[in-house]
Amino acid sequence: MGSERASPTFQSYDLTKGLKRLNNWSVDDTSTISSTTLDRSKNYSIFTRMIAEFLGDFTFVFVGTMQAVVVTTSANQSIVADNIVHAALAHGFTIFILVAAxxxxxGGHFNPAVTxxxxxxxxMxxxxxxxxxxSQLLGGFCGSLYSVVIMTQGQLDSSHAxxxxLNPDNKWWEGMMSEAVATFFLCHTILLTAADTxxxxxxxxxxxxxxSIDILSTGSITGASxxxxxxxxxxxxxxxxxxxNSIPAHFWSYHYIYWAGPLLGATIAVTLYRVFEARQDRLLR
Incomplete structure (x- = not known):
């Protein structure tokens, strides 16, 4: 009470200097930040990235194989609505976890078409x-192989491993177009949400x-691989x-659609991306 309290002092701020700094921060600075973050996987060696892709596909194919045992019904009704929902949830949740982890x-590809x-x-x-x-093909093979250790012969046969x-009621070109459009949706989403930023x-x-929605929409045609x-x-x-006796007659007959379809869909997606949608270096501004 007997002493005088010192009044607080405030350092003056030159607003014009702040505006000049803001004005000097150009779009080029943001592109530098973006390009740096997009190259984050380069901090890991190619061997480490191969291990990550191997583990991802091992997990993905193992889950896909094991869930087929759960949803298998009778031999004359191998695909029903509930089975497709089960497959969609199992694969969707798995890829969500793998990409996040x-x-x-x-980069979290786990798919040759995505790569x-x-x-x-x-x-890349x-x-x-x-x-x-x-790495992806080896991981997928090992994941499927490991499921053999767990399943009985009856489970393996009923799920066709x-x-x-391809659905016997569909033609080969219908299956290939189904795989192409489903992979287009997937790769298009990846390019815009993950690869671009x-x-x-x-x-x-x-x-x-x-x-998941790809499997829900096309799973009854090809299994939506x-x-x-x-x-x-x-x-x-x-x-x-x-x-x-449990190997279907067309076990390998239409296997090519699971290569041609996804690669076609991925190519269409990347063409659309490079021409219209890329943040940088797109052909049409």
Whole structure:
């Protein structure tokens, strides 16, 4: 009470200097930040990225094979609505978790068609593609092979080892177009939400949901693989371990649609992206 309290002092701020700083911060600065974050996977060696892709496809194909055992019904009714919902949820949740967990290491492709789309879009070196494909195909085979350890012979036979097969009522070109459009939706979502920027924290969810709706819409036609690694591994394992009487007549006959369809869909997606949608270097502004 007897002493005088010192009055607070405030440092003056020159508003004009702040505006000048804001004005000098150009769009080029944001593009530098963006390009740095997009290259985050380059912090990992190609071997580490291959391990991530192997683990991702191992998990993805293992889940896809095992869930087929749960949804298998009688031999004359192998596909019903509830089974497709089960498959859609199992695959969608799995890819959501895998992209969120491993995406910062390898980009979270787990699919040769996705790797092709990302490389063709200029987001990864083209010479990395064979290494990614090898890891993905090997991971898919090992994931399917591991399921044999768990399943009984009866479960393996009834589920056809989790193989994706063309519906006997559909023609080959219908199956290929089905795989192409489903993969287009998937790759288009990946390019816009994950490859073009890493600031979208909902990218793993968007990718997982896209995979789920693809299976819901086209699962009754081809099994909605959209992924050569998802189809090749179970086919090889099925050929080795299935009882000869339980192997469908068309087990390998239309396997090519699970390569041609996804690669076609991925190519269409990346063409649309490069021409109209890329944040940088698109052909049409």
């Amino acid at each position: 491993l995406g910062h290491i390898s 092709w789309a990302v490389a063709a879009s200029g987001k 070196p083209i010479y990395d593609v064979p290494f990614y494909w090898f 989790g193989a994706t097969l 890493n600031t979208n924290v909902l990218a793993p969810l968007a990718i997982g949901l896209t995979l 959209m992924n050569p690694a998802r189809s090749l591994g179970p086919n090889i394992v099925g050929q080795i371990f299935l009882d000869s």
